[in-house]
Amino acid sequence: MKHELRDKDGNPLIERYNANERSNHWITAICFVLAGLSGLAMFHPVMAWLALLFGGGQWTRILHPFFGLVMFVAFAVLVVRFWHHNQFEPGDKQWLRQIPDVLNGNEHALPKVGRYNAGQKMLFFTLIACMAFLLLTGIVIWRAWFSHLFPIGVIRLSAVLHAFFAFVIIVSIIVHVYAGIWIKGTMGAMVRGTVTYGWVRKHHPRWFEQLMRNKGGR
Numbered sequence: 001m002k003h004e005l006r007d008k009d010g011n012p013l014i015e016r017y018n019a020n021e022r023s024n025h026w027i028t029a030i031c032f033v034l035a036g037l038s039g040l041a042m043f044h045p046v047m048a049w050l051a052l053l054f055g056g057g058q059w060t061r062i063l064h065p066f067f068g069l070v071m072f073v074a075f076a077v078l079v080v081r082f083w084h085h086n087q088f089e090p091g092d093k094q095w096l097r098q099i100p101d102v103l104n105g106n107e108h109a110l111p112k113v114g115r116y117n118a119g120q121k122m123l124f125f126t127l128i129a130c131m132a133f134l135l136l137t138g139i140v141i142w143r144a145w146f147s148h149l150f151p152i153g154v155i156r157l158s159a160v161l162h163a164f165f166a167f168v169i170i171v172s173i174i175v176h177v178y179a180g181i182w183i184k185g186t187m188g189a190m191v192r193g194t195v196t197y198g199w200v201r202k203h204h205p206r207w208f209e210q211l212m213r214n215k216g217g218r
Helices: 019-043 045-054 057-086 090-097 099-103 118-140 152-182 186-191 197-203 205-217
Strands: 013-015 194-196
Touching: 013 197, 019 045, 019 057, 019 152, 019 186, 045 057, 057 118, 090 099, 090 118, 118 152, 152 186, 186 194, 194 197, 197 205
Parallel strands: none
Antiparallel strands: 013 194
């Protein structure tokens, strides 16, 4: 029989992410920061000082693509784990139409949300697209190994696209982090792995109902 999770005061908790999922997430997040900082160091002379974090310009150029590869692989594992939870459903369109209610915290007026809301699902697929394009364009401009296989025009276009998708993913992650801080209890879910019954009932009522049905069926 599985031991029921409880906080220090004895209140029951719900597991939102297990240890493997949290570790996978933080590997992706750390590699994102490292890839982002090393990429910015090479993007413009104003930010060249960031190369000092990696041992200088040469080491920055060497390490940046490897940070990106580890980030891509770790994120790919997350995609496999959470793909089925991020499929769009009929209520998601209505949720998006009611963005003012979302921003004002009127969650009682929204369609019942499952494990993830429509905004989280949009972020999920935005990240998939960005990761895919960053990998493909990164391979083309990876001078040490692959760039000699492509004509100069393709390399130049790939460099521009790589910068564009890097910008999109950076903005997306900033929004992701802000939303995690804005909705109290969300960051704790990715640190401790658990959330309270009240948190789930408030922010993800349809998921809560499903969990309670499954619990009642055991």
